Ligand SMILES: Nc1ncnc2c1ncn2[C@@H]1O[C@H](COP(=O)(O)OP(=O)(O)O)[C@@H](O)[C@H]1O
């Protein structure tokens with residue numbers, strides 16, 4: 272059955288640098304076009320952690336050299352949407368043409384409203400950019416830059432990550448879908464903005480893309496949210512001898528597992544929370560968490576972890 276699907280691409284779908292991204296989007300496009308060929312209506316969203324960090328760092332270095340202004344983080348997110356969207360829409364167009372599919376692909380610069388009083392603004396938590404050594408991290412910390420150890424993988428800069436409240440361009444996304452486009456939107460969680468009357472002011476933050484995707488999926492009345500990442504299924508007792516992969520999870524079970532600390536903060540926890548948000552927003556809505564190359568099998572109910580409000 273044809274479904275309206277929001278497909279959130281994780282870091283492994285895009286790679287960590289320019290060369291990796293160019294290569295990764297080709298594989299990613301193949302998996303996405305499989306779903307388009309099955310007749311589903313698709314909205315693609317994606318992360319931007321490595322890319323937004325790289326853009327911010329490049330402009331920071333240029334600002335030091337030319338005594339210029341440091342680029343606001345909201346503008347860095349906007350640039351990351353354009354750069355990643357460009358690579359994705361190009362790869363999707365090529366893959367569709369190779370299969371004789373003629374469908375327009377559109378990347379939408381998308382703003383996401385956040386609350387200026389969100390406590391996340393005083394506690395930066397979203398890792399961005401490349402991994403740093405401990406001495407590089409200590410140097411940045413001494414300059415007042417927020418830096419954290421990221422899940423045993425090294426040190427990274429961290430920025431505020433407020434919760435998405437509204438997708439400003441949601442009507443444009445709906446119009447694109449109704450006109451038969453494949454829409455790429457809320458890239459990097461969307462450009463964070465704060466409403467000041469009619470003016471939307473850019474905020475210094477990077478929104479979690481899984482949360483923004485869940486809010487978007489709710490607003491455009493999607494049937495299914497698919498969160499693609501580096502694991503085929505969600506586990507309890509992850510990486511322990513008694514690890515257990517889950518085929519399905521109810522919202523109540525997810526709540527219980529969160530209380531038991533089953534999902535790592537900054538990796539699986541926001542995915543499960545975003546899934547709970549979407550799956551409980553209306554009857555029949557489901558979230559699937561799986562690998563990019565398993566998306567089609569996942570929709571057919573053969574793999575992945577399904578989260579539904581049972
Ligand atoms: N309970 C869990 N079950 C499965 N994976 C988990 C769990 N807890 C943490 N993880 C880790 O979370 C990762 C996904 O988060 P992350 O790498 O941040 O996602 P993204 O694909 O969006 O970049 C998985 O690859 C896995 O290593």
Ligand SMILES: NC(=O)OP(=O)(O)O
Pocket residue numbers: 281282317318319320321459460477478479480481
């Ligand atoms: N914005 C965002 O969530 O990016 P990552 O998925 O790359 O962390």
